[in-house]
Amino acid sequence: MNNFRSPSGLFTLSVLVALCLQFMPLSPALSAARPLWLAMVLGYWALYGPNVSVIAAAALLGLASDTLYDTPLGQHVLGLTLLVYTLIRLRAVLGLYPVWQVTLLLLPVWGLYCLLMFLLDGMARHPSEGLGRFLPAATSMLCWPLVMLVLDALRGKRVAM
């Protein structure tokens, strides 16, 4: 089912949906475990996408995240850009593995993203609690197959389990 002929249309749509999911109001307990939707969708396009300019998108979405989270401008820009760059570098390797292995292999990537945000928050002297910061990395890992399969299906790509 090849609904989206141009990948950039689906790219824009997926990113906007991710932005909404990322900032949809949730109760504090659920919000603490909210997966990194933006990072996952950008990561998907960096890993499997055609050559859309994911880095520019990461920079723009980073600015939006900084505004919405009220962090110093540049914090999420840096995090998302580094994440996307890492995944672009890894795409030749990770493309060989089946979904469940990629899911496991990406856990450290989400963890490092959370760590970077944690460190930058600390440098900006925003008090932040410890281990709760890394909960999103775990939930992101759990949600990754969902994101991947949905986007694959929308693109009409053959799903390789």
Place this chain on the structure above:
Amino acid sequence: MARRRASRPLFPRGPGVGARALVVAVLAIGVWFADQRGLPLLTAIRGSIDWLLQPLYWAGNLPSNVADAGGELKNYKALLAENQALKAGQLKAQARLLQLDALEAENRRIRQLMASSSALDQKVLIAEIVATSQAPYRHQITLNKGAADGVYFGQAIVDAYGVMGQVIRVNPASSVALLVTDPSHGIPVEVNRTGLQTVARGGGDGRVLTLPFLPGNADVKVGDLLVSSGLGGRFPAGYPVGEIFDIRRTTGEHFMEASAYPSARLNQGRQTLLVWSSAPAPVLSEDPTEAPASLAASAAASAQAWAGPARLAATAADEVPLPPLRYNDAVTPKTVSKPAEPLSKPKPKPKLPKPAATPQLTIPAEAAPNLPAAPPAAEPKPKPDVPQ
């Protein structure tokens, strides 16, 4: 466009990606440091990004709005009952308000006697909460009023039950406020029962306030109401802030610590009041220059005549950590309050005792009990008037 993209290789490993990522990362780091310094250009950029993201707030609130719409269609009878209850409540409040008008006038006269202006009737603006911070370790809310409505940095926000927090960022059409429970938030408060001055800081878990560094002998009890003291000029004085539910004394420590639940219902409701507090700042700036002179004059004029009442005041306000020193100094010898100044620790601001001290010198009896608890003092009286 699409064809050109499709003709590119599937695995682009060109030199472009690394260079672009590097440029963006370096820019991001630069901007991050610049934003820490509060560059005005970046604030403007943030404001315009926020303006562009307004549809997102709307989309994010869509689920709850839809749920609200379902609830609104619900029940005619319930609305009728609610309407009646509200009317009754409004009548009661009106009666109480009448009483309050008289009290306010009285309070203003007394304050004029004290040569400090009244901050009681303030300009307010209702703002709607359009978003709460989705980072669980930050207690922030986004309001739908911004610089266009006259909102300013540091403005206090309250709800019907107490102080909620203060504005920390003003965008053109929205603003971000920090709640009192955020760990980086502190608000000067006084214990309503005793007048003890301290600072309430956010506990960080979203539910409590902590009062660190209370003197070990401070008279604080579970159930004490904390009201904003207005020191520092940022928060209007007299609004409820919290209620103490726990006091911890550590053996061998000089300080004890108390915890309080915030009075404001921080995670209920969608409306807040933005308060324009105008008066407190000039009061504080005038105070240090004028008060010593007036104190010196009154003390010199009638040292032994006032010794009695002042002693009484000193014992009544005994729990305030520093004032006892000051009362004695101001009344008995001529070295007015200079020796007390260097002793004073930063937390209970040194200017405070003077407004409390002057009324006892000028207006002997009936003004004193009114002063520490101006707003709640209205409560016992109106009861006989309510049935009208």
